[in-house]
Amino acid sequence: MTVLLVHGDREYLREPGEELQTDLGVLEVPEDVEPGTTLETHLGEPFEVRALRGPDLFNHFERTGAPMMPRDVGLIAGHTGVAGGDRVLDAGTGTGVLSAYLGRMGAAVTTFERDPEFAEVARSNMELAEVADRVDVRVGDVTGQVDDLGRFDVVTLDTEDAPEVVARAPDLLVRGGFVAVYSPFVEATREVVESAREAGLAGIETLETIQREMDFDERGSRPSTAGVGHTGYLTFARRP
Template sequence: MALLKDGSIVLLKGKKREFFVEVSDGKLHTDLGIIELKDLREREYGDRINTHLGHDLLIRKPRTPDFFRNCKRVGAPIVPKDIGIIIAYTGICKEDEVLDAGTGSGVLAIYLGSIASKVITYEKNAEFVKTAKKNIDNAGLKNVEVRHGDILSEIPKIKENFDIITLDMRDASQVIPYAKSILKPSGFLVTYSPFFEQSKDVRDAMGKEFSDVKTLECMEREISFARGLTRPSTRVVGHTGFITIARL
């Protein structure tokens, strides 16, 4: 197994807390004590280190759900339950080229980039572009390209063709007439909309050229386990968004 070097991003997992850190000369001050980040050098995933107060932390290799919990967020990132629907219903695979907009924090782009061959993602807000690039860089993904620009004015200029197009942005319905021309035959178009009205606009814009159009909402309910008291958790993720999936 490769040893950790400066610049590696790792997850330090305690009993109740976790920390997302970069191997460096720095120190991280936490409620569990100070973590000397140089102590991570030459260590392996699965090793353990201690804070200066003796709290034990497991060194983990971060994976996409860890980036979702710990990356810098701007706006409202799409959540794993909804990403799961997109992955499952499009059958995204390692040959796929994906167009995504808007990037936001880059959470969806990171999940898609961890599966597909290439993801190009557009974001109109320059600050969000910087955040997303940093998050994608931390995730170690070289196949996710963030482009700064308004997809509405940029999409007519796009020369590439895509297997999947994902739109998590307010005016998704306005992008659809152009999306048709750069989506490969058999390709999937996916939109994520918090409101019924947006989903209706998206379905109207899909018109007759798309088939197998489906709008879904995914409910996630965790089960709380305790002796004799096992039941669904009282805290649930409420409404997030509606996912519309269609195919050329």
């Protein structure tokens, strides 16, 4: 069980029995360490022990590209209702943030990544998230394997060929099942919507994912002027 050691804005991942060496001193992590306890270095500096949760995984996963943001994961979970016991097909694993979140919700996830090196990193990340038994990371292109996969409760896509997979959604989804597609570009999103319409899917909707932080200081309160908070577009549709 990997734990998070926190001191102020510093965070370190360690396994029970391992040692942490920093300028704050040396800390031995006990074999029976429990989240919620406080450990001290030999210099007396305290570190809080925390169990890993979703946002911690987002921050500490080894990355192979830009990972899906937690707010996008939240929209996918909220709009598809993915839950424990569901079968999920995911294409475009990347770092594996979405797959890890879904696995921690109790879903059985089959995820496809084209790049073998990226897939290996994702497998390591699933071990860190403790969902390797629920998330099957496969190497390859999902479009050539649609006929052999069976049906799923939810299909999530973050790939350039998403319109092709959406066209096969009726063959991949159980009745009432959802497809969710992420794209950073409007043009690709339009293609997904058109493909969903042609496939006879229902409840088609597209959302721009945008979020602004708030600034609070002595002058007053207002949305932050740092960045626009845009990540991309999410399209949802459902098999009737």
